[in-house]
Amino acid sequence: DGGITQSPKYLFRKEGQNVTLSCEQNLNHDAMYWYRQDPGQGLRLIYYSQIVNDFQKGDIAEGYSVSREKKESFPLTVTSAQKNPTAFYLCATSTSGRASSYEQYFGPGTRLTVT
Amino acid sequence: KNEVEQSPQNLTAQEGEFITINCSYSVGISALHWLQQHPGGGIVSLFMLSSGKKKHGRLIATINIQEKHSSLHITASHPRDSAVYICAGGGNQFYFGTGTSLTVIP
Numbered sequence: 001d002g003g004i005t006q007s008p009k010y011l012f013r014k015e016g017q018n019v020t021l022s023c024e025q026n027l028n029h030d031a032m033y034w035y036r037q038d039p040g041q042g043l044r045l046i047y048y049s050q051i052v053n054d055f056q057k058g059d060i061a062e063g064y065s066v067s068r069e070k071k072e073s074f075p076l077t078v079t080s081a082q083k084n085p086t087a088f089y090l091c092a093t094s095t096s097g098r099a100s101s102y103e104q105y106f107g108p109g110t111r112l113t114v115t
Numbered sequence: 116k117n118e119v120e121q122s123p124q125n126l127t128a129q130e131g132e133f134i135t136i137n138c139s140y141s142v143g144i145s146a147l148h149w150l151q152q153h154p155g156g157g158i159v160s161l162f163m164l165s166s167g168k169k170k171h172g173r174l175i176a177t178i179n180i181q182e183k184h185s186s187l188h189i190t191a192s193h194p195r196d197s198a199v200y201i202c203a204g205g206g207n208q209f210y211f212g213t214g215t216s217l218t219v220i221p
Contacts, residue, residue: 040213041213042117042119042201042203042210042211042212042213042214043201043203043209043211044211045208045209048208058208088156090156090158092158101145101146102163103148103160103163104148104160104209105160106150106157106158106159106160107157108155108156108157109156109157109158111156
């Protein structure tokens with residue numbers, strides 16, 4: 001069953017704790033992305049990776065970190081430095097790094113609540 | 116001003132109505148995407164187009180490159196079409212519209 005897996009679906013953390021969101025894909029796609037969605041706003045790019053062992057900051061990378069040690073996996077860590085971490089986080093993939101030229105496939109998302 | 120603007124923000128329709136959602140963009144794009152987000156949050160890609168028109172079932176997407184405008188049409192709308200529809204476009208990265216929340220009433 002091909003696709004993108006994000007876990008968990010709901011995540012609760014106390015303020016000041018780091019938390020890592022999982023994103024795994026078996027589509028054999030080179031490019032992976034992390035987006036954040038807040039009510040009333042469009043999706044915003046946090047980080048993206050076009051190839052293993054390489055990643056670039058998106059528009060709102062402050063307070064986040066990523067790694068891309070394997071093609072299949074692109075975990076996102078929300079650090080305590082992120083001022084407003086409560087949001088819906090979406091992972092996506094595409095066959096190429098030139099995002100808008102290729103269809104993007106989205107995971108089911110993780111809803112993070114920090115109190 | 117956002118790079119991608121959608122209208123309307125919210126839309127309520129009776130079952131069977133013809134629906135149009137509009138998208139205008141100010142950035143250069145290599146393709147314009149229409150996405151559908153269901154209440155649970157999952158997003159699926161509906162269309163990717165760089166010119167003309169595409170049709171899939173009751174959904175039709177058009178784009179006018181010169182006017183930097185795209186429309187998504189739904190014919191014979193159905194309650195299961197209720198979702199948020201998002202347009203996005205760009206070059207190396209996407210710019211997303213804020214979405215149009217559609218509710219189709221039986």
